[in-house]
Amino acid sequence: MAELVYDDNELIVSKTDTKGRITYGNELFLKLAGYSEKELLNAPHNIVRHPDMPKVIFKLLWETIQSGKEINAYVVNRAKNGDYYWVLANVTPSYDASKNIVGYYSVRRKPTKEALDVIKPLYSQLKSAEASGGVNASQKILEELITEHGGQYDKFILSI
Structure with a gap:
């Protein structure tokens, strides 16, 4: 499958309810996801989840936002056509x-090549750990990485 490209200055925006069902998606989100607005509204946001995404990242994301805090995370999404x-x-x-x-608001922008050079091998390592030892195995790897960066996930994410 092909990587979809968008401009550095474009923002992808979506909103969900507390269960993760999409309540809004901007035009760029609809375009990249390849779904109509009707198909996306009230659908679970994981409709765009790519199978290469480590589950532990979404576990951390949900724990963080449900506790009332914001989070930054690198995510690979999958369009309707793959x-x-x-x-x-x-x-x-x-x-x-x-x-x-009452819901969640996500603003996404294009990551830098340098950041993806760090994230892609990390996510591959996390996925391998999940395949052999489940989410707990990948969580241990992620926690060690976070500890190396002062105990803050966002500090690591924003440093790359």
Whole structure:
């Protein structure tokens, strides 16, 4: 399958409810994903999950945003036709007037080649660990990496 390309200054935006069902996607998200708005609205956001994505990254993402914190993560997504595209995602909780989380907001931009040169082999290592030892095995690798970077995942992500 082919890698989809978009401009460095373009932003991919989507919103979900608390269950991860898509409530909004901007034009670029629809274009890259290859789905119509009707197909994407109310669909689970993992409709664009690429099989090469380590489960541990999504585990960390969900734990972080459900706790009310934002997270940055590199993600490879899969379009409807099987093509793929990489993003650097910033995901934040959305709140109602009573400060309850009512959904999540994600703004994604094109990652640098240098960052992907670090992320691709790491994700391959995490996927291999998951294949042989499950998510716990890949989580151990990720936790060691985070410890090496001062104990903060975002600090590691933003350093590359």
